[in-house]
Amino acid sequence: MQTPIKIAVVGSGLVGSLLAIYLKRAGHTVHVYDRSPDIRKINFSGRSINLAMSNRGWRALDDLGLGDTIREIAIPMDKRAIHLVDEPLSYQPYGKEGECIYSISRGVLNRQMVTLAEAEGVEFFFESRVWDVTMADATLHTGETEKGPWDDLKYDMVFGADGAFSRIRHRMQRQNMFNYSQEFLNTGYKELNIPANPDGTHKLDKNSFHIWPRHDFMLIAMPNLDGSFTCTLFMPFEGENSFESLKDKETLEAFFAKHFPSTIEVIPNLVEDFFKNPTSTLVTMKCYPWTFEDKVALIGDAAHAIVPFYGHGMNAGFEDITILSQLMEQYGDDWKTIFQEYQKSRKPNADAIAELSYRNFMEMRSKTADAKFLLQKKIEKHFSENHPDKWLPLYSRVTFSFRPYAEALAIGDHQKAIMDEVMLMPDIESKWDTPEVEARILELLTAK
Known part of the structure; x- marks a missing residue:
């Protein structure tokens, strides 16, 4: 247990609500601010993409003993169903037998997370607009309009969990040596x-x-x-x-x-x-540093918004919390070290899942209907089943393991180079599951 302090979390979304529970369990006073109304009292529809919960997200929930509660509102999906024009429906399993991702309504989950956080003793302040933060002393500035008047709310620490267009990050961007970029898809x-x-x-x-x-x-x-x-x-x-x-x-x-x-x-x-329903945009947002001394930290989309095509926006944000919690246990009250180690650990992995998410966009919209791509996936699956110690498919490494995203990206690139050569083998379509192909992959793994 850490020495109790007073912490504000800006943003009552999925990451903000879960972070609040972790901080409360660590003994702190936790207040959550959100400019929107209580999501439990409004109709949430029209601009959402369902969530795909996978291992990283479940770990963050299970560590608190909340996983089973959330599984009650989740539906397992163990495969893709591919609908082509004038062709029969086909299925592509996600992983090994029993491996699946889970569909959850964002609105349903968010309502549940807020309720669970309140049950822990977290206090929420909805329809409370945070316009700025004084980073040196962790003071929030709230008010009806951006031009004031504002109320000053003093805390020991502030977490910005307020999404891709975070007000907390907006203040941090005005620091010297703060790097920031955003890129919208067309x-x-x-x-x-x-x-x-x-x-x-x-x-x-x-x-x-x-x-x-x-x-x-x-x-x-x-x-x-x-x-x-x-x-x-x-x-x-x-x-x-x-x-x-x-x-x-x-x-x-x-x-x-x-x-x-x-x-x-x-x-x-x-x-x-x-x-x-509105037409919404898709943005990748990167920044660094994510923290200021021991006073302010960004987490989730506020630190690393990504496009949704790997289904890992929420999972990556929940994993931020897992890593932060582990560092809190390791370093106790040394929040400066906690924050430094947190951002050093998570930044390369956030960049990696951003890249992987963009690549999966290309895969989902075109390659899932491509015969050569599907054959390549069959070869990878066949080889992985015969040599599980030597080959874990990229999707499984990202979705069904806890290995770092950056490692998954690097190994995935290595595996792609091998498969590019394998797919050039003569008559690969007819001999894809033969010992010859298996031997070639083993040879390339050794060589590379």
């Missing part, structure tokens, strides 16, 4: 919905992550507990097949009939949802 997203059957069952296989890959754009669907699916359409903002091109009911319906014919029967409110 692709946006829009939420759609597949309702449940009249009897409450799912219209599609509920234990699959459904993908309609179409090269420059794609549709995904993830299951919800009520029998519905949250769908997300990813498209360029401009161009031939883009949000800009879908201006009216007739164009939209013709577009879906051509590119997503299998959805016509299962998305009855396509037109209403499409024109009602």
Whole structure:
């Protein structure tokens, strides 16, 4: 147990709420501020992508004994379901038997996390706008408008868990030697919905992550507990097949009939949802340092916002908390060292998962429908099953292990170089599971 101090967490999202529980369990007084209303009292819909909880996220919850509570609102997905035009539905397992990721509604999980934090004794201040922080003495400045008047709220420490456009980071950016970058994809997203059957069952296989890959754009669907699916359409903002091109009911319906014919029967409110829900942006945000002395620290998206295509935004943020908690146990009250070691440990891994997430965007929208790519994955899986000590596929290393993201990226690049050579072998399509191919991979592993 550390010496109790008074800590403010700015942001009541998933990372902020979980961090508050960890800090409270460590003996501190914890206040959480959020400019939005209490999420438990509002309708949360229209601009969300369902979460994909995997091992790193579960570890952060299980370490507190909360994992089983959250599993009650999660649906396991052990495979991708690939929907191509004029071809039969195909499935791609995520990992070994029993390995799966879990679909969770962001709104449902966030409500649960706030309730769990309150049960621990964390105090929440909703509709409280934090405009600035005096970093030298951890004083928050809140008020109705950015131009004041403000109330000054003094704390011993402040955590910025307030997302990709963090106000706490905005203050830190004005320091000397603070590096910051943001990069938007030219692709946006829009939420759609597949309702449940009249009897409450799912219209599609509920234990699959459904993908309609179409090269420059794609549709995904993830299951919800009520029998519905949250769908997300990813498209360029401009161009031939883009949000800009879908201006009216007739164009939209013709577009879906051509590119997503299998959805016509299962998305009855396509037109209403499409024109009602906003088109949202996707950004990768990087910065450093993440901390200031022993007073202020960034965590989650405030420190490293990433695009959602590996399903690791939440998982990476939860792992931030796991590492921070381990350092708190190791260094006790030495918060300067805790903060320094925290950012040194997490920064390379945050950069790595950002890169991996961008690459998975390319994979999901096009390669999941590519025969050579699918053959390569079969070869990798076959070799990994025969030599589990020598080869763990990149996806499994990222999603079903606790190894550092930076290590996964480096080893993944190494494995890709090997597979690029293997795929050039003559007649690889017919002899992919032969001892000859296995021997070649072993040879390349030794050589490289």
